[in-house]
Amino acid sequence: MSTPVLDVQGLAFAYADGHQALFGVNLHVHRGEHVALLGPNGAGKTTLVLHLNGILTPGRGSVRVAGLEVAAPHLQEIRRRVGVVFQDPDDQLFMPTVRDDVAFGPANLGLRGSELDARVAEALTRVGMLEYVDRPPHHLSFGQRRRVAVATVLAMRPEILVLDEPSSNLDPASRRELAEILTGLDATLLMVTHDLPYALQLCERSVVLSDGVIVADGPTSDVLADEETMRAHRLELPFGFDPRAHGVS
Amino acid sequence: MGAAHGHRLYFHGHSPVHRLPAHCKIVALLCFVLAVVATPAGVFWPFAWYAVGLLAAVGASRVPPLFLARRMVVETPFVLFAVLMPFVATGPRVDLLGVSVSEHGLQAAAMLLCKGTLGVVASLLFAATTESRDFLAGLQRLRMPQQLVQIMAFMVRYLDVTTAEMQRMRVAREARCFSARGPAAWPTVARSGGALFIRAYERGERVHLAMLSRGYAGRLPMLSESPASALQWSVAALLPGFTVLVSLAAWTISR
Structure with a gap:
């Protein structure tokens, strides 16, 4: 089999205050896969995400992105390969205009001039936000800001797109529009979410992280249908939702 | 929360003043204010000329004067201070509308009002014709520390x-x-x-x-703003150039 885009092996991590968040996580994601990372609050999902682009460094174990170890000498390259879209777009969008913000990542990679402009236009086109290129981020709706946040990361042409709670705080129409954009992307996705129907709609595979270990890994419809595991790890489907009646679109 | 296209001080437009690169306008504003402040004490006729120059710039910017006038409330504390000055200052007294006030105080207050008002109107005009992003790009271009x-x-x-x-x-x-x-x-x-x-x-x-x-390593990428042409610099220099001449003339005559 080919080198996984994401290869996490035996990852353990404790914060400086002694709180152990991860106890030996193993996770492989292959090119083109859409994987949902599920788990209750405090399961260690965010800690895991921050390891993927080297913001946190493993206490034990290793993380590799497309064969390259996540470690100090090549953090810039790792951060290009792993595009993290954070939960609050106001945290992600910090430059005065949409254009400057989408250009931020590629400019850090050394792109300039027309090449940079083309990259910005390409990324904004992919999320349908090109006409807002000169707007300040705080004049956009929440759903639009989330789409621009996705574009800021797409502009770096990542190997894998990591989304933290992409559907949170979106109204149903924005939620659907974002789903359409994400399904049309032709990218490797790792999506951290509590929105189980969204996971079922967008990801063929789901991984459940609970108390710092992976407790389930399989096709999303099977994982969500396994009532015992779901209950044991505080995962609940919305009232009346039957995962077997729906499938990946 | 302001217009749909900028901050509350900005007036959307495409006038020659709007189109000037921000860094030219920053330098022009600074020179204008310095020239106004440098006017010799006790000479009042130059202020009329400064005002004419500044109003011409406002006219060229097509920003409605009422838009600027409303935002002049920021000057209120200075006006209050200026009004108090003739009463609290010492020295020879003169009668103003039947009230005895300090002559020096009166003069200083009038100077403060003239200089302050010109400075405030010029700054408001700058803010009304420059988007905040361009202002930042201008400062960056002028080599302000990162x-x-x-x-x-x-x-x-x-x-x-x-x-x-x-x-x-x-x-x-x-x-x-x-x-x-x-x-x-x-x-x-x-x-x-x-x-x-x-x-x-x-x-x-x-x-x-x-x-x-996203790969931040201590430096923000340069906000894109193209360098200004000689023509743009000369247009920007019109108002401060005129002001400096008037100020110099005031010094020569008052000596």
Whole structure:
């Protein structure tokens, strides 16, 4: 089999205050896969995400992105390969205009001039936000800001797109529009979410992280249908939702 | 919250003044203010000429004078101070409308009012014709230290976010029957202030994480603004050039 885009092996991590968040996580994601990372609050999902682009460094174990170890000498390259879209777009969008913000990542990679402009236009086109290129981020709706946040990361042409709670705080129409954009992307996705129907709609595979270990890994419809595991790890489907009646679109 | 296309001081337009690169306008504003401030004491005729020059610039910018006039309230504290000066200053007294006031104080107050008003109108005109982003790009082009430009950029970006957060906290307080009247309310307001600071601080940390995740290594990329042509510099130099000439003439004549 080919080198996984994401290869996490035996990852353990404790914060400086002694709180152990991860106890030996193993996770492989292959090119083109859409994987949902599920788990209750405090399961260690965010800690895991921050390891993927080297913001946190493993206490034990290793993380590799497309064969390259996540470690100090090549953090810039790792951060290009792993595009993290954070939960609050106001945290992600910090430059005065949409254009400057989408250009931020590629400019850090050394792109300039027309090449940079083309990259910005390409990324904004992919999320349908090109006409807002000169707007300040705080004049956009929440759903639009989330789409621009996705574009800021797409502009770096990542190997894998990591989304933290992409559907949170979106109204149903924005939620659907974002789903359409994400399904049309032709990218490797790792999506951290509590929105189980969204996971079922967008990801063929789901991984459940609970108390710092992976407790389930399989096709999303099977994982969500396994009532015992779901209950044991505080995962609940919305009232009346039957995962077997729906499938990946 | 302002127009759909900028901050509250900005007036959307495409006039020659709007089109001038921001860094030219910053230099022009600075030179104008310095020339006005350097006017010799006790000489008042140059102010009429400065005003004519400045009004010509306002005309060229097509910003409605009423738009600028309304925003001149920022000058109020200076006006109050100027009004007080003739009464509190010492020295020979003169009669003004039947009231005895200090002659020096009266003169200083008039100078302060003239210089202050010209400075405020010029700054408002600058703000009305320059988007905040272009202002930052202009400062960057003028080689202002990176850290200062970054701090200002974040302030511009997060001012609205933090104000909205503050509003939400106020609404949440009031929704639970809190009324900010009297000293009894101060501890609550102070605690909200503290909470707001901590939230802003935590947001700062999250923003920093998001920046690192996109390859931030201590420098913001240059905000794109093209260099100014000689023509643009000469247009920008019209008002400050005229002002400097008038100021110099005032010095020569008053000597």
